[in-house]
Amino acid sequence: MAVDETLGEMLARRGFSRRGLLKFAIVMTSSLALPPGMAAAMAENLAAARRQSVIWLSFQECTGCLETLLRTSSPTIAALIFDFISLDYQEALMAASGSAAELTLRQAVAANKGKYLLAIDGSVPVADGGVYSLTGGKANVSMLQEFAPDAAAILAIGTCAAYGGIPKAFPNPTGAVGVEDVISDKPIVNIPGCPPIPEVLSGVLVYFVSFGRLPDLDERKRPLAYFGTTIHDQCYRRPFYDQGKFAKSFDDEGARQGWCLFELGCKGPTTHNACASLKWNDGVSFPIESGHGCLGCSEPDFWDQDGGFYTSLAGGKGPGWRDAGIAAAVGITGGAAAAFGARHKTTRPDVETPE
Amino acid sequence: MQNFNFLADDGLVDALLMEVADLLQALIAHRRSGSIDLLGLPLSASCLAALEQRLGKGEMTATLVASGTSDIRETSFPGVWWTSHADEAGRIVAMLIEVAEVPDILRAGSADIEHGRRRLLEVTNFNLARRTG
Numbered sequence: 473m474a475v476d477e478t479l480g481e482m483l484a485r486r487g488f489s490r491r492g493l494l495k496f497a498i499v500m501t502s503s504l505a506l507p508p509g510m511a512a513a514m515a516e517n518l519a520a521a522r523r524q525s526v527i528w529l530s531f532q533e534c535t536g537c538l539e540t541l542l543r544t545s546s547p548t549i550a551a552l553i554f555d556f557i558s559l560d561y562q563e564a565l566m567a568a569s570g571s572a573a574e575l576t577l578r579q580a581v582a583a584n585k586g587k588y589l590l591a592i593d594g595s596v597p598v599a600d601g602g603v604y605s606l607t608g609g610k611a612n613v614s615m616l617q618e619f620a621p622d623a624a625a626i627l628a629i630g631t632c633a634a635y636g637g638i639p640k641a642f643p644n645p646t647g648a649v650g651v652e653d654v655i656s657d658k659p660i661v662n663i664p665g666c667p668p669i670p671e672v673l674s675g676v677l678v679y680f681v682s683f684g685r686l687p688d689l690d691e692r693k694r695p696l697a698y699f700g701t702t703i704h705d706q707c708y709r710r711p712f713y714d715q716g717k718f719a720k721s722f723d724d725e726g727a728r729q730g731w732c733l734f735e736l737g738c739k740g741p742t743t744h745n746a747c748a749s750l751k752w753n754d755g756v757s758f759p760i761e762s763g764h765g766c767l768g769c770s771e772p773d774f775w776d777q778d779g780g781f782y783t784s785l786a787g788g789k790g791p792g793w794r795d796a797g798i799a800a801a802v803g804i805t806g807g808a809a810a811a812f813g814a815r816h817k818t819t820r821p822d823v824e825t826p827e
Numbered sequence: 828m829q830n831f832n833f834l835a836d837d838g839l840v841d842a843l844l845m846e847v848a849d850l851l852q853a854l855i856a857h858r859r860s861g862s863i864d865l866l867g868l869p870l871s872a873s874c875l876a877a878l879e880q881r882l883g884k885g886e887m888t889a890t891l892v893a894s895g896t897s898d899i900r901e902t903s904f905p906g907v908w909w910t911s912h913a914d915e916a917g918r919i920v921a922m923l924i925e926v927a928e929v930p931d932i933l934r935a936g937s938a939d940i941e942h943g944r945r946r947l948l949e950v951t952n953f954n955l956a957r958r959t960g
Contacts, residue, residue: 480938484938484942485908488893489893489936489939490935490936490938490939491891491893491932491933491935491936491939492893492894494931494932495891495893495912495932496894497896497914498923498932499914499920499921501864501918502864502866502867502921502923505867507864508862508864508923508925509862509864510863512931543929582879706869754916755917756919765921816854
């Protein structure tokens with residue numbers, strides 16, 4: 473793509489029609505919870521826009537965030553997003569290494585000063601001068617402080633970059649923190665999740681390229697369109713919660729009937745993310761649909777939450793493996809007694825036990 | 828897994844149909860088109876089916892093949908269109924009720940028309956050149 477070429481010119485050169493771009497904009501406005509009438513304006517703005525420079529720095533991370541974004545197999549999103557941005561620096565993907573890579577980084581920053589999006593995945597270790605994670609001998613925290621001032625905005629991708637994530641878990645020996653704990657004078661959008669949902673990053677990028685600013689954010693700097701509701705609010709098992717029908721163990725009749733996983737520790741009611749609507753693996757499923765409760769991976773300090781993953785938010789003691797076995801052995805009477813006990817443990821008055 | 832047909836909500840369908848009627852009024856009075864993003868609403872599959880059934884099928888159906896297939900179908904109410912967009916894997920990625928004389932996505936873009944005109948001339952000139960000499 474020529475430097476001065478607009479996205480519209482580039483797409484036309486590849487045989488991509490206005491209808492195709494409008495369709496893409498319709499899908500993105502729906503994803504971003506924008507009024508459908510904005511699709512035409514988005515398509516027009518995208519056609520007139522030029523490729524957005526993105527400089528991606530990986531800090532204290534596991535590469536899971538990058539993997540999930542690259543593994544999205546939706547051709548529309550994968551192809552178009554990478555057409556719309558110029559990924560000018562990403563250590564794991566670029567061919568250059570060593571001093572050549574460092575030179576590429578500095579050239580990209582100089583060429584796009586004040587305009588580039590700085591994408592960060594991984595937490596920022598700040599203990600002992602940040603020596604626990606270095607790139608080219610330079611501490612991550614120093615790199616962030618050096619490259620943030622010339623960025624148009626910062627994308628903190630994944631729970632680690634947003635809030636510190638797993639590296640920040642107790643006892644946090646590296647002093648891991650999120651990007652916003654280091655940088656406070658730049659627009660930052662947090663896209664948490666372990667890993668984050670690829671479509672959310674796509675939506676944020678398309679919005680920025682289309683309208684030249686970040687989308688509306690919530691109080692934790694997350695895109696409101698994707699993090700405005702909890703997983704529980706959109707969960708297909710929600711009717712069972714409302715009816716007081718809960719699985720008591722992962723292999724009981726309630727689990728087989730697809731009842732609510734609240735008592736098995738599901739953190740859906742306190743977790744803001746779009747897993748229940750966008751789902752994973754091109755819309756195939758999400759953890760609750762696959763039979764496991766939500767871990768709350770997109771919330772701060774999710775690894776250190778009280779009681780662990782299998783303790784219910786109401787303070788239960790986790791999956792009743794033993795209770796379920798006893799109930800099965802003694803039949804309906806035993807089940808009813810277990811249900812009575814569960815009502816007292818969970819403080820919910822309307823819990824049913826599967827027959 | 829249980830099915831969730833019990834979630835069908837006629838009240839929600841009626842409310843959406845009233846909104847469609849309002850959009851039609853805006854189209855008649857101001858020639859202003861509008862649309863409803865169905866995937867953005869908490870509609871169950873049965874609710875969507877009930878809505879589609881109530882709107883019925885009209886005279887016009889179009890298929891767009893661009894980054895996957897899109898079906899654009901006029902309902903039994905003129906000016907009310909049911910459009911669904913699938914990606915290349917066949918997954919529905921957008922579904923709308925559009926209220927318009929013709930949905931915008933059916934129009935050919937001016938840049939595309941110009942590109943097509945040039946391509947047509949190239950082909951024609953090539954054939955002419957081949958025949959004449």
